[in-house]
Amino acid sequence: MPPLRPLAGFGTLFRWGLRLTCRWPRLLAIGLPAIILCALLGEGYVGGKHWDRPNDEWLDLWILFDEGMLGYILPLIALLTIASGLRVEIGRKTFVYHLVRPVSRTTMFLARFASGVLPATVLSTVVLGVTCIASGLDLPASVWLSLPVTSFVTAVAVGAFYYVVTTLFRGGMIIALVYTFVFESLFAGTRGAMQKLSIMFHVRGVHHGLTDEVFKENSDNVVRALDPEIDLGSIDWTNVSAFQKLQERVAYDDPMSAFLICVCIAAGLLVYGAWRISQRDFPLKD
Amino acid sequence: MSDVPSIELQAVSRWYGEVLGLNEVSVQFGPGVTGLLGPNGAGKSTMLKIICGMLKPDLGTALVCGRKPFNRPRVMRRVGLCPEQDAFYPKASAWRVVAYLTQLHGFTKAEARTRARQALERAGLGEVLDRSVAGFSKGMRQRFKLAQALAHDPDVYVLDEPLNGLDPSGRAQYGAVIEELADEGCCVLVSSHILHEVDALARRIVVLHAGRVLAEGSAREIREDLAHFPLQVRVTTPEPARLASALADVDGVTQLDLTPSGLVVLTSEAALLLDRVAALTAETDIAVDAVVPLDEDLESVFRYLTQ
Numbered sequence: 001m002p003p004l005r006p007l008a009g010f011g012t013l014f015r016w017g018l019r020l021t022c023r024w025p026r027l028l029a030i031g032l033p034a035i036i037l038c039a040l041l042g043e044g045y046v047g048g049k050h051w052d053r054p055n056d057e058w059l060d061l062w063i064l065f066d067e068g069m070l071g072y073i074l075p076l077i078a079l080l081t082i083a084s085g086l087r088v089e090i091g092r093k094t095f096v097y098h099l100v101r102p103v104s105r106t107t108m109f110l111a112r113f114a115s116g117v118l119p120a121t122v123l124s125t126v127v128l129g130v131t132c133i134a135s136g137l138d139l140p141a142s143v144w145l146s147l148p149v150t151s152f153v154t155a156v157a158v159g160a161f162y163y164v165v166t167t168l169f170r171g172g173m174i175i176a177l178v179y180t181f182v183f184e185s186l187f188a189g190t191r192g193a194m195q196k197l198s199i200m201f202h203v204r205g206v207h208h209g210l211t212d213e214v215f216k217e218n219s220d221n222v223v224r225a226l227d228p229e230i231d232l233g234s235i236d237w238t239n240v241s242a243f244q245k246l247q248e249r250v251a252y253d254d255p256m257s258a259f260l261i262c263v264c265i266a267a268g269l270l271v272y273g274a275w276r277i278s279q280r281d282f283p284l285k286d
Numbered sequence: 287m288s289d290v291p292s293i294e295l296q297a298v299s300r301w302y303g304e305v306l307g308l309n310e311v312s313v314q315f316g317p318g319v320t321g322l323l324g325p326n327g328a329g330k331s332t333m334l335k336i337i338c339g340m341l342k343p344d345l346g347t348a349l350v351c352g353r354k355p356f357n358r359p360r361v362m363r364r365v366g367l368c369p370e371q372d373a374f375y376p377k378a379s380a381w382r383v384v385a386y387l388t389q390l391h392g393f394t395k396a397e398a399r400t401r402a403r404q405a406l407e408r409a410g411l412g413e414v415l416d417r418s419v420a421g422f423s424k425g426m427r428q429r430f431k432l433a434q435a436l437a438h439d440p441d442v443y444v445l446d447e448p449l450n451g452l453d454p455s456g457r458a459q460y461g462a463v464i465e466e467l468a469d470e471g472c473c474v475l476v477s478s479h480i481l482h483e484v485d486a487l488a489r490r491i492v493v494l495h496a497g498r499v500l501a502e503g504s505a506r507e508i509r510e511d512l513a514h515f516p517l518q519v520r521v522t523t524p525e526p527a528r529l530a531s532a533l534a535d536v537d538g539v540t541q542l543d544l545t546p547s548g549l550v551v552l553t554s555e556a557a558l559l560l561d562r563v564a565a566l567t568a569e570t571d572i573a574v575d576a577v578v579p580l581d582e583d584l585e586s587v588f589r590y591l592t593q
Contacts, residue, residue, distance in 0.1 A: 004360055012389045023377070093373035097434060100338050100367040101390040102359045278357050281341045283302075284371060285331075 009103035010111045017085055017115025030080045031123050034073060038127045041068060042134025058219035061135050065211070069131065070204050071188070074124045074154040075162075075180050081123065082116030082159035083166040083176055086277075090167070093284045106274040113163050113270065117155045124151035139214070146210035153206045153262050158199050160266035164273035195250045202253070202261045209255025288352035291364065291441040291473035292316050293337055298346035300332050300497075307332035309497035310346065315475055319468045321488030322477040329497040330477040331370055334446050337475070338367050350442060363391060366435030370446040372427060374419040380406060381415040384434045391438040398437075405437035406430070410459050424451030432460065443467055443474040449483050461487055516540065517556045518580040521563060522548040529563075529572050536562045550580065 045068075046060040086109060089095040098108055128147040132139055161179070166172030187198035195201050215222040252258060293315040300307040308329045324330045335341040336348045339355035339362065348354060353361045375383055384402035389395060406415050409429040414422070419430055428451055435443060445464070449457050464487055467474050478484045484491055485505045493501040493508065501508050523529050526549040530542045538555025553559045560577065567574050 008392065009390045012386065016386050020375075093369075093371045094375060096340070096367070096369045096371055096373055097387050098390070099340050100362050100365050101387065102363045102392065103390050104359050105357060283335060283341060284369075284373075 004102055004104065007104075007107050007110070009101065010107050010114075013098075013103065013108055013111035014115045017112045018118065020088075021081060021085070021116055021119050027119065027123070030077065031126070034077060034123070034127045035130050038069075038073065038131040039134045042131040043136075046135040046137070054221060056219050056221045057135065057137055058215055059221040059225065061132075061137060062211075062215045062219070062222050062225075064131065064135075065128075065207065066204060069128060070150070070154065070200055070207060071184065072180070073127060074151065075158050075184070075200065077124050077127065078120045078155050078159040079162045079173075079176050079180065081120040082113065082155065083162035083173065085112035085116045085163060086167045087172065090282070090284070095282060096284050099282060105278045109167070109274045109277050110270065113160065116163065117152070117159055120155035120159055121148060121152045124154060143211050143214050146207065149210060150203070150207040153259060154200075154203050156266045157203055157262035160269040160273075161199060164269045167273060168276055193250060199262075199265055201250075202258045202265065205252035205258025206255050206262065208252050209258060290317065290351075291471070292349075292351055293442065293473060293475065294347075294349040295333070295336070296347045296349070298333075298336060298343045298348055300329075300336060300341060300344050306497050308336070308343070311494075311497070311499055312346075313492055313499055313502070315473055317468070317471045317473050318490065319464055319474045319476060319488045321484030321491040322475055322494060323479070323481065323484045323491055324477075324494035325479050327496075328479075328494040330479075330494055331446060332497075333494070334367075334444050334475070334477060337444055338362075338365060363438075364440050364442050366438065366440035366443045368428075368431040368435045368443070368445040368448050370450075372424075374427070374430075376420045377418060379416045380411060380419050380422070380430050380433070383419065384430075384437050387434050388437040393438070401437045401439075402433070405433040408436060408463060409433035410456070425453055425456045428452055429456070429460070432463065436463075441470075441472045443472055445474065445476045447477055447479075449478065449480075457483075516552055516554045519551045519553065519556065519559060520545075520548045520576075520578045520580055521551060522575040522578075523573060524575075525572055529566070529574070532566055532570070532572065533559065533562060548576075 041064055042061075045064055047055070047057045048060070049055060086095070089098065089112070099105075125148045128151060129144070132143070132147070162172075162176045165175045165179075169175060184198050184200055187195055187201065212222070212226065216226065253261065295311050295313050297310045297312050298308055299310050311329070311333065322330050322333065332341065336343050337350060337355060339350075339358060342356045348356075350361050351364055355361045355365070378386075381399075381402050384405060385395075385399045388398040388401050388405075391398075393401060403415060406412060409432045411426060411429050411433060414426065419427060422430060428448060432445070432448065435445070443464075449460060452460055464474055464476065476484065476487055489504060491501075491503065491505055491508055492499055501511060503511075521529060521533075526544050530544060530549050533539055533549075533551060534542060536553070536555075537558050538553045539551055539559060540554065541552035543550040543552075551559060556579070563574055563577060566572050
């Protein structure tokens with residue numbers, strides 16, 4: 001009997017996973033609220049009045065991407081599309097049919113992750129695109145091209161974390177939500193190198209590396225927000241809390257380094273998850 | 287890897303925390319049908335899950351066709367499992383699911399689809415290929431589970447409680463498929479907690495109880511071992527007291543209880559008791575409405591075997 005090819009069965013598992021993830025009711029349930037929310041944010045938040053900074057549409061979109069999109073919406077899309085891939089199979093015990101096939105557990109684990117990453121990337125790109133359109137700003141091609149990259153990096157990096165915790169732990173979904181809403185905010189709010197413990201810090205590194213030049217060209221406020229040396233006292237605004245918060249951030253790595261860090265985080269998590277899955281018993285009792 | 291389909295357990299033990307699932311079980315299964323018999327909690331499913339590589343033995347070695355099955359997907363080319371779990375994809379048709387699972391064995395899409403259709407037809411689901419498994423009856427789901435095990439043409443079959451929920455004609459059809467597999471030289475392991483089910487299917491029976499192999503052999507050998515197994519029999523008669531006194535001296539009768547539903551007799555010689563009851567109805571005016579064995583179930587057999 002010949003040995004198995006590496007990743008034998010990956011394509012079949014990937015297509016099946018994609019089929020399960022991309023059911024219309026499921027996609028609509030995740031995508032439609034996100035698209036509506038982002039359209040409203042793009043239209044209302046960008047160009048709206050803000051108490052803590054001057055009115056500047058470019059700055060608004062820059063902050064919306066940084067905080068709203070990369071802080072919550074994209075991670076939540078990744079959570080809803082990627083996290084439950086294998087957990088659902090284990091939970092409803094259809095995993096039992098897979099365990100008796102000539103397919104390694106590592107392949108199953110990786111294929112189901114990949115089948116979540118693709119729809120998460122597409123959906124996130126659409127959501128970011130809707131935000132850009134709704135903002136009404138004339139964005140250059142480089143920003144549009146950065147959207148699928150940012151979406152993909154988010155899906156891979158933070159998606160890998162969600163996928164591993166939900167697959168390995170029963171309360172994984174709760175862990176993932178706590179991570180998104182508590183730990184990510186906590187890391188983002190701390191000063192110094194602690195910020196680098198956040199996965200999204202590195203994803204933001206990729207996003208900002210690809211788009212900041214465009215925003216700087218169109219907004220002096222973005223330039224000020226990104227310059228830690230600037231004397232905020234010289235600015236004629238009564239309230240500069242948003243700037244102070246932005247300036248307390250550690251400088252991002254260059255986009256290629258940030259991208260590689262994201263890939264390494266995802267690879268590390270996936271290797272650990274695959275190893276745990278391959279060592280694990282699956283009684284799958286009724 | 288051995289060419290002959292075989293399963294071998296060498297002193298296999300498995301714990302669930304402090305609960306012992308299997309206790310130093312050593313047993314071999316070769317071509318043909320073997321029945322794995324035991325009450326709930328005997329360790330049948332644990333044994334089958336170890337054989338299918340879903341659980342790792344804590345001690346001892348499990349071998350399928352000469353290779354350890356845990357996390358060795360290569361071995362699974364030769365294994366077909368009909369699981370006990372009712373696990374289904376809610377929206378997918380039976381044919382699509384079987385085709386998908388068959389494709390995981392390396393078949394092309396077209397070949398997997400053809401095999402899936404053939405397997406479902408062989409399992410008696412030819413008319414409902416395109417229906418969702420979620421809408422199937424319990425019996426149809428059992429056939430579906432058989433089909434997905436058959437489709438890739440393995441030579442080691444592990445069927446966990448396969449006859450649960452099947453009607454008599456379904457059982458007959460399922461039994462015929464199992465016989466065909468045995469005739470083809472496959473190693474078929476069928477688990478059940480119902481004695482007559484296994485008796486009808488398997489030439490060899492392994493009795494498990496509390497994680498240990500209690501008895502092993504053909505159905506006849508086990509039956510002979512159980513020949514003196516004390517049996518409770520209820521005799522329904524309008525005159526239980528009179529009948530009781532007439533049966534008191536029959537060899538093997540150790541207890542007589544007058545209950546509202548009839549006379550309950552505990553005997554180790556059921557044949558002698560039946561002969562005597564028949565003689566009494568013929569020779570005297572004692573009427574007997576019914577004679578019903580009360581504990582032919584497996585639990586009582588195990589109680590006897592463990593004594």
